[in-house]
Amino acid sequence: MSALTSWFRVRALLLLPIIGLLGSAVHAEEKRSGDEPQRPMDAATYRVQPGDVLFVSVWKETDLQLQVLVRPDGGLSFPLAGDVSASGLTVEALGEEIAKRLRKYIPVAVVTVAVKELGGNRIYVIGKVNRPGEYPFSRPLDVMQALSLAGGATPFASLNDVRVLRRENGRQTSIPFHYGDVERGRNLEQNIELETGDTVVVP
16 A cells, blocks of 8 residues: 555545534534424314314315315304304314214215314413514413423513413403422412413513
């Protein structure tokens, strides 16, 4: 083996760890820069809300395969079934309700409902958090998880004075949340599950 060949082999061996590190760094950067993966929706527990876009199909009935919007009043319209109250139902329960109405005309109607777009279940996080804004959700979501979605609090946030604003029957209520207690595993009942339309305020 010539001296020149040996020199090239030594150079290559020295560069291998550096190339490996660079490859890892590029891979990590691509992972950071890409969109965060969305968690799959749990169709068994998700409840339809106004603003959702649904795809409703009836087995073997090509004319009854439609995309429908849940109206602000929580209802939707579907051929032969008429006006159906959808808000608060799981997709399975909604499919059963539509099928029950269709069986007057189609005795063996089998209905499938799928959520195409989430437009209803949304909460809001405002105040001293890193990413304030509106957040859609398809699974149960508590206050701590909402703060995590918003990128956590800023250094000057008053985390023991967090409030959850909720509107019920036309009246708004304010629910206190003491972050320090929950962080230490105390008074965990404060970490309530949020409802659509709730606003988490971090002063």
